[in-house]
Amino acid sequence: MKRLFDKLFLLFWLPIVAQAQDKSTLAQAAIDALNSALVSDAQVAELSRQAVVEMDAKNPVAGPSDPYTIRLNRIVSRHRTVSGLPINYKVYKVADANAFATADGSVRVFKGLMDIMTDNELLAIMGHEIGHVINHDTRDAMKSALRRSAVRNAAASTSGAVGKLSRSQLAGVADYLLGASFSRRQETEADDYSYGFLKRNGYNVLALATSFEKLAKMNGGGQGGKVATIVSTHPDSKTRAQRVRNRARQDGLAR
Template sequence: MKKITLSLSMLALILSIGMNEASAQKIKINTKGIGAAEKGLKAATFSDADAAKLAGEAVAWMDANNPVAGPNDPYTKRLNKIFGKHKNEGGLALNYKVYKVKDINAFACADGSVRVFSSLMDIMSDEELLGIIGHEIGHVANKDSRDAVRSAYKREALMDAASSQSGVVNTLTESQLGKFANALLDSKYNRKQESEADDYSYTFMKSHNYKVTALASAFQKFADMEKASGDNRTKTEKMMSSHPESAVRAAKILEKAKKDGLAAL
């Protein structure tokens, strides 16, 4: 994968948790993987299934071309232990793996794939990690991930005037497929989407009787990292400028927990 985001997306962080940025350890994408099945896809009727198929093919090639922790790897065993029972969370069929890379990151895709980076696991407790993953799942549940696929596809398909009017995207060349894959990984969620994913994670943690304050402490760790890095931020950290500030998110979660009687006043 040339570039990565986490939602963690995180997170702003490094979240996605749903974040997209240049990876310290390059992740490759095989541009032959996303393929011909999407030719003639109707942009105007782009469905959840369309997004899932494209995302699934992209993730399959990422998995094939990157260091994935094996079944007996300590990282995999830990993730199985803390997240294994959530494979069908919120009606979503989820699959998850660990990428053994240097970036502090995680992401989730429209097909239900969740990928967690080992460096993120190194700095988070089990429940903090669950909070971050919950945030990423929120992007899938809220259709943010689907919309990111649609936006990247339409943007990189380079539709001409005729195809734009007909609502049918052009057939993609190999080079365009590569651009699409990277555009998908570069997709950024806006502040509203990030806040809604935070809310989803909070509800996820609360419904399973996890400590909702762990989500706040995860954000606080990101805030401390941001503060310590100052002007020497990495590209991944700078990417977080498009997300709500981690300290603000942590405070919002703590305030909500206090109102719910789940944190000390």
């Protein structure tokens, strides 16, 4: 397998080397491509940790005595470790309805989400985001981002229209759009993880459905900047809510 990868690597990069004008950019592209294949879970966790440190510095983080922090700590008091992964939780005092989890076990919940969700609904959403980490979706997304970075750097090192386009703001927008969402299969598996998390811990599994229904209502409510960021990068919330309700009925947990 390694020999095959090496051959494909050379076949892809050698033609670009011949055209390259910016050798340093090309070198970085080659490094990114290689790293995307070799990056380990531990490396992804460390890169995630560094990214979260930077994000924490750029966002207003609720302090230890803030009511939002106190509420979040109460909600997650039983869940400082999930599926063997130590979790650290913080609140961003940002109006958007959003939350995310990273491979190092960092979970960040936005004030806007806490304002509209019950305690159990917040647990359901955090369970979904943690599910992406447990299922290695975050690692796979980072590998994909490294591959895109490699292609972008390679294109930027060539002359002509392709190079110019790669250096434009469009490249950054495209990179964001490609990196902001998981596949429908991954989303479904993360939903299933959250459902199982709620069920195992004795919570009402319908909290996952009602959280999706609230996000769907927000998305259709024309609330401008407060429209849930989660909705913009995930499959249809109403469909996901109905799937949860159907499963709950099959499990005898709902009528």
